[in-house]
Amino acid sequence: MRAIEQAAFDGGSATGIELMERAGQGVVEAILSAYPDVEQGHRHALILCGPGNNGGDGFVIARLLQERGWGVECFLYGEAIRLPPDARANHDRWAAVGPVVAFNDWRFGLRYGVRMTGDVAPTVLIDALFGTGLTRPLDEPLDRALRELDAAFPKGTALRVAVDAPSGLCMDSGRPLAPGPQEELPLRYDLTVSFHRRKLGHLLAEGPDACGSVKVADIGLDQAALRASRPELRETLAAAVTEAAPRAYELRKGGEDNPGGHKYDYGHALVLSGGPGRTGAARLAARGAIRVGAGLVTVAAPGSAMAECAAHLTAIMLTRCNGASDLGAVLEDERLNALCLGPGLGVGSATRDMVITALGSRRRCVLDADALTSFAGSAPTLFAHLHSRVVLTPHAGEFARLFPDIWRKLAETPTGGPAFSKVDATQEAAARAGCIVLFKGRDTVIAEPGGRTVVCAAAYDRATPWLATAGAGDVLSGMITGLLARDIWPVTAAEIATWLHVEAARTFGPGLIATDIPDLLPGVFRAIGV
Numbered sequence: 159m160r161a162i163e164q165a166a167f168d169g170g171s172a173t174g175i176e177l178m179e180r181a182g183q184g185v186v187e188a189i190l191s192a193y194p195d196v197e198q199g200h201r202h203a204l205i206l207c208g209p210g211n212n213g214g215d216g217f218v219i220a221r222l223l224q225e226r227g228w229g230v231e232c233f234l235y236g237e238a239i240r241l242p243p244d245a246r247a248n249h250d251r252w253a254a255v256g257p258v259v260a261f262n263d264w265r266f267g268l269r270y271g272v273r274m275t276g277d278v279a280p281t282v283l284i285d286a287l288f289g290t291g292l293t294r295p296l297d298e299p300l301d302r303a304l305r306e307l308d309a310a311f312p313k314g315t316a317l318r319v320a321v322d323a324p325s326g327l328c329m330d331s332g333r334p335l336a337p338g339p340q341e342e343l344p345l346r347y348d349l350t351v352s353f354h355r356r357k358l359g360h361l362l363a364e365g366p367d368a369c370g371s372v373k374v375a376d377i378g379l380d381q382a383a384l385r386a387s388r389p390e391l392r393e394t395l396a397a398a399v400t401e402a403a404p405r406a407y408e409l410r411k412g413g414e415d416n417p418g419g420h421k422y423d424y425g426h427a428l429v430l431s432g433g434p435g436r437t438g439a440a441r442l443a444a445r446g447a448i449r450v451g452a453g454l455v456t457v458a459a460p461g462s463a464m465a466e467c468a469a470h471l472t473a474i475m476l477t478r479c480n481g482a483s484d485l486g487a488v489l490e491d492e493r494l495n496a497l498c499l500g501p502g503l504g505v506g507s508a509t510r511d512m513v514i515t516a517l518g519s520r521r522r523c524v525l526d527a528d529a530l531t532s533f534a535g536s537a538p539t540l541f542a543h544l545h546s547r548v549v550l551t552p553h554a555g556e557f558a559r560l561f562p563d564i565w566r567k568l569a570e571t572p573t574g575g576p577a578f579s580k581v582d583a584t585q586e587a588a589a590r591a592g593c594i595v596l597f598k599g600r601d602t603v604i605a606e607p608g609g610r611t612v613v614c615a616a617a618y619d620r621a622t623p624w625l626a627t628a629g630a631g632d633v634l635s636g637m638i639t640g641l642l643a644r645d646i647w648p649v650t651a652a653e654i655a656t657w658l659h660v661e662a663a664r665t666f667g668p669g670l671i672a673t674d675i676p677d678l679l680p681g682v683f684r685a686i687g688v
């Protein structure tokens with residue numbers, strides 16, 4: 159954001175004061191459009207302004223609301239003379255028409271605020287204390303004062319709006335920078351209004367719970383024009399983390415280059431199954447792979463589990479595989495171009511050997527679940543065999559087993575900003591493993607070594623808590639494998655599959671079970687125009 163803003167200033171397309179005005183306008187418009195009812199009844203806003211440009215936005219909002227006839231109380235945490243220039247200008251503009259209460263003694267300030275409001279309790283509480291510039295945990299007295307405010311105006315009594323960021327939330331990581339080890343923010347919000355783009359902090363970790371909902375106000379920064387006019391920005395922008403998208407054109411079959419496509423044009427995925435009574439996970443993965451459009455899918459099961467698999471599989475083929483040497487023989491068929499190992503495979507040396515055989519074949523490969531856990535304590539052995547066409551799909555527990563030191567950094571209470579984030583952790587893991595790492599969760603992060611990083615947040619309007627159900631991860635592994643079979647670039651395959659997985663769950667709603675997911679894909683494809 160800093161680079162984009164600086165380029166806009168240098169190119170003369172905007173001044174800081176103009177951007178701040180648009181930011182303040184954006185917040186007011188977002189509030190009125192999301193909560194039109196606040197214009198009814200007594201219109202009273204309590205605005206907390208901080209020592210940086212976030213505070214500057216607060217003073218713009220104060221002025222704009224007052225112009226609309228609102229009662230506004232404005233508090234400043236910090237000293238007016240030390241505000242940066244644009245914020246200072248807006249402070250002075252507001253101070254000419256309304257009071258600014260110094261909030262350095264927060265206890266006094268709060269009592270004063272509560273007394274001043276008297277029976278005119280605020281209908282809107284606006285947090286313009288800190289935005290992207292938060293660099294250290296909230297000071298203890300400030301944190302305490304915000305908790306008092308939380309008690310004085312409990313959530314639900316006044317609409318709570320955060321400007322750009324809930325104060326105390328690190329916008330690079332979504333992690334609270336609060337004093338003390340409890341890692342909990344003093345306030346939660348109904349609405350967070352951000353500028354230009356959602357930031358990582360809105361999507362990762364605690365971000366969604368703290369923000370409530372996020373609206374993005376356009377402040378007139380034209381990223382494409384900036385990229386064209388400022389070639390040196392290209393690298394900064396290319397390195398930026400993006401949000402997952404479905405990329406319907408990648409999923410389409412047929413088309414101009416291949417109108418009469420043959421099933422082998424869409425690859426042949428092989429999913430390895432565990433023994434009798436443990437074949438369900440592989441069958442779920444296989445169904446995910448075929449629904450996502452792999453031309454053919456075969457389940458490779460131990461002899462003892464063949465009958466069980468055969469009883470359940472129809473469109474999916476079946477082959478016998480009793481271990482690593484059988485797998486080597488199966489892989490002599492060069493049409494098998496994408497492999498899935500892990501779901502229900504069992505933890506131990508047999509799985510390790512099969513993984514090493516699979517990786518030795520240099521096929522595109524997804525390693526999940528037991529294939530990852532089998533290397534707990536011997537991760538370097540796994541890393542030695544990995545290559546750039548492999549996707550690892552750990553959840554938090556599996557991630558901790560493979561990358562214990564990186565996991566520890568993520569688990570530590572942050573003492574400053576930017577805090578170590580799930581994006582940092584996934585990028586480090588990908589660099590070490592030398593392959594794509596898809597670190598699962600509500601905030602799934604996908605990173606390619608030294609390349610793209612994508613976040614897929616199942617939050618806000620894409621929140622799908624019912625996706626936390628047995629077998630959902632197996633389906634995801636299969637979907638990625640199916641896309642790899644279709645020759646889609648691994649990091650893109652991981653991105654598309656993760657997006658589709660959430661979308662399928664979203665269309666179904668509560669009550670979802672893993673077996674539903676593959677069969678929801680055709681509906682999703684229709685909806686996104688595949």
Ligand SMILES: NC(=O)C1=CN([C@@H]2O[C@H](COP(=O)(O)OP(=O)(O)OC[C@H]3O[C@@H](n4cnc5c(N)ncnc54)[C@H](O)[C@@H]3O)[C@@H](O)[C@H]2O)[C@@H](O)CC1
Pocket residue numbers: 163174177178179181208209210211212213214215242287288289290291292293294295296297321322323353377
């Ligand atoms: N041109 C721009 O840069 C624009 C910025 N905008 C706003 O400006 C914000 C970023 O402004 P800034 O970079 O000034 O940063 P902030 O306003 O988020 O805060 C930075 C200030 O807080 C201090 N600080 C950091 N952590 C603290 C802590 N725990 N306790 C006490 N003080 C602390 C810093 O020393 C600095 O003075 C954005 O979030 C956005 O709201 C918008 O007005 C749009 C345009």
Ligand SMILES: [K+]
Pocket residue numbers: 212285286287288289320321322323324325
């Ligand atoms: K804020």
